[in-house]
Amino acid sequence: MGQRGDLWSEIIKSEEEDSFGDIPKIEAVYQRRNRPEKSSTAADLSCSVKGAPTNLINGPKRYSWARSLSTRGRESIAVRAYVNNQPQKKPARRKKPAIPKGKVVKAPDFQEEKEYFRDVDAFELLEESPSPNKSSTWTMGEQVVSEMPHLSTRFEKWLISKKFNRASGPSSTLSKIFENSAARLEPICDDEASESLALKTPEKSSASNTSVFRLIPSCDNSLAAEDVPVIKIKTEAIDLEDELKQLSLTSDLISTHLDFDKSFLDLLSACGQIKPSNFLEAFSKFCEPESIVKIGEGTYGEAFLTGPSVCKIVPIDGDFTVNGEVQKRADELLEEVILSWTLNQLRDSETEAQNSCPAFIKTHDIKVCQGPYDPILVKAWEEWDAEHSSENDHPDFPEKQCYVMFVLEHGGKDLESFVLLNFDEARSLLVQVTAGLAVAEVAFEFEHRDLHWGNILLSRNNSSTLPFILEGKQVSIKTFGIQISIIDFTLSRINTGEKILFLDLSSDPYLFKGPKGDKQSETYRKMKAVTDDYWEGSFARTNVLWLIYLVDILLTKKSFERSSKNERELRSLKKRMEKYESAKEAVSDPFFSDMLMDQIS
Numbered sequence: 001m002g003q004r005g006d007l008w009s010e011i012i013k014s015e016e017e018d019s020f021g022d023i024p025k026i027e028a029v030y031q032r033r034n035r036p037e038k039s040s041t042a043a044d045l046s047c048s049v050k051g052a053p054t055n056l057i058n059g060p061k062r063y064s065w066a067r068s069l070s071t072r073g074r075e076s077i078a079v080r081a082y083v084n085n086q087p088q089k090k091p092a093r094r095k096k097p098a099i100p101k102g103k104v105v106k107a108p109d110f111q112e113e114k115e116y117f118r119d120v121d122a123f124e125l126l127e128e129s130p131s132p133n134k135s136s137t138w139t140m141g142e143q144v145v146s147e148m149p150h151l152s153t154r155f156e157k158w159l160i161s162k163k164f165n166r167a168s169g170p171s172s173t174l175s176k177i178f179e180n181s182a183a184r185l186e187p188i189c190d191d192e193a194s195e196s197l198a199l200k201t202p203e204k205s206s207a208s209n210t211s212v213f214r215l216i217p218s219c220d221n222s223l224a225a226e227d228v229p230v231i232k233i234k235t236e237a238i239d240l241e242d243e244l245k246q247l248s249l250t251s252d253l254i255s256t257h258l259d260f261d262k263s264f265l266d267l268l269s270a271c272g273q274i275k276p277s278n279f280l281e282a283f284s285k286f287c288e289p290e291s292i293v294k295i296g297e298g299t300y301g302e303a304f305l306t307g308p309s310v311c312k313i314v315p316i317d318g319d320f321t322v323n324g325e326v327q328k329r330a331d332e333l334l335e336e337v338i339l340s341w342t343l344n345q346l347r348d349s350e351t352e353a354q355n356s357c358p359a360f361i362k363t364h365d366i367k368v369c370q371g372p373y374d375p376i377l378v379k380a381w382e383e384w385d386a387e388h389s390s391e392n393d394h395p396d397f398p399e400k401q402c403y404v405m406f407v408l409e410h411g412g413k414d415l416e417s418f419v420l421l422n423f424d425e426a427r428s429l430l431v432q433v434t435a436g437l438a439v440a441e442v443a444f445e446f447e448h449r450d451l452h453w454g455n456i457l458l459s460r461n462n463s464s465t466l467p468f469i470l471e472g473k474q475v476s477i478k479t480f481g482i483q484i485s486i487i488d489f490t491l492s493r494i495n496t497g498e499k500i501l502f503l504d505l506s507s508d509p510y511l512f513k514g515p516k517g518d519k520q521s522e523t524y525r526k527m528k529a530v531t532d533d534y535w536e537g538s539f540a541r542t543n544v545l546w547l548i549y550l551v552d553i554l555l556t557k558k559s560f561e562r563s564s565k566n567e568r569e570l571r572s573l574k575k576r577m578e579k580y581e582s583a584k585e586a587v588s589d590p591f592f593s594d595m596l597m598d599q600i601s
């Protein structure tokens, strides 16, 4: 608190001493401290989470070929100011070695692929692969992070936003997310200083009040008191007097922020929060907590039914493994949050919308929570375990554990466990997935990149058609009583109009080492061939590869009432798909034509 008081004293003092006449300017100058060696080891983080969880002692329950990945790599490329949702010109290739003049990304060799498929088809599906490990190590060194504007701009924005935007609620669109992110809760520091701040121990620095937020949790006590950042603050014509009257409010905000690092604050901001909620507080908005039951699990997430919605809880930022995996970090989750909200925009089926579809799971809300698992959740987890024998670790989390809670529409059962009744249901599943991918491709250059049968949910409903809009053309798609929802965007690539978000799978070697002949493993390998391991690039063909996988799954892993004619139709669809470069092309295939009806306006 003393430090925060000092910051404002400095600001006030500077203002009083300012000799620039009528224009109020502040210039608080502090000495820059030297940047010590970067240290991001587990030891650094060990002070952020106390208490050894039992799963550390017992060891992980989950293990598979795809879960032992050692590297992590979602990256984003800033594109430009958000104008619309249409894909923008591709950014210059980064990081990859320069391509010799005239060499472009190699066009796929269809002949080779055909032969390959023949080979693939010769294999029996020995085993269905588990989900890939999506964590891996984040290649932060090469990451282009969104630019941090100069301090004065930030500071000014923050003050202005605090003035005009005190009651801003959670963002519901991407532009709102960025609006909030930029204006509401940003750390007050300049980009140069931020690096120093990240390594600073506030308690030790005499002028540590320059750091309004501590950027990463640090246990480093070794820094000299004089090693403090230089921050120049200049602001014009801001009603500081009024702002200073609000100091107590600000202090609370700062108090919260002192505990968190930059990515965590950005995540909170994207979720419309200034601090994490507790579980029950968050749950009670959706249901009676006693009614919560667990309905599913993944490597990272536990899914609970909460009234009409599903809450997927993903532990983050802890320094111990969960389910055999390193916990995801706030910056990874921030990207998933942005992705989820971006795809949500496709659900606006206003008449003027150019692209829309109901194929991606609806995100109702996303919240950051903190604390151990509530006993109600533990009970729900144990009941599910007793019945299904969970592969995950028992949820024993410390007080400081943080989570992201995705509040989602209930999408039904995954394709693996859903019982398809007949060929009509199967082809409706195919057309909905294909059209959904086509819409997202056109709107956001979206590629799912992990559309295995655990990531397609199905439910039965009474509507006979569903509305899709592709490039302004409205169509109704026959459902034959089923509706699909695509989930899990961890490996996905998207161009939001501002940024390209993708996971750099080139640092996930194990993902491509699944069993030979296994359709899912083969699909990762084919994606690698198509992208040439350049994962930030746009290759809509990856969507087609997953469609081919899906046809294979329907033919080989799902039983439903079908004739040999139906099987032939599926096989020839698969063959024709070999020549499509995108889901958009695939959706024009004759197989789908009688399921797509132009909407009568």
Ligand SMILES: Nc1ncnc2c1ncn2[C@@H]1O[C@H](COP(=O)(O)OP(=O)(O)OP(=O)(O)O)[C@@H](O)[C@H]1O
Binding pocket: 131, 132, 134, 295, 296, 297, 298, 299, 300, 301, 302, 303, 310, 312, 361, 408, 409, 410, 411, 412, 413, 414, 454, 455, 457, 487, 488, 490
């Ligand atoms: N919206 C939803 N509606 C119904 N069930 C859901 C929903 N979201 C998730 N589930 C259930 O929870 C399971 C885990 O979800 P999800 O695949 O998103 O988690 P994950 O940890 O990212 O998984 P993975 O192991 O693939 O990384 C799903 O397989 C599904 O059974």
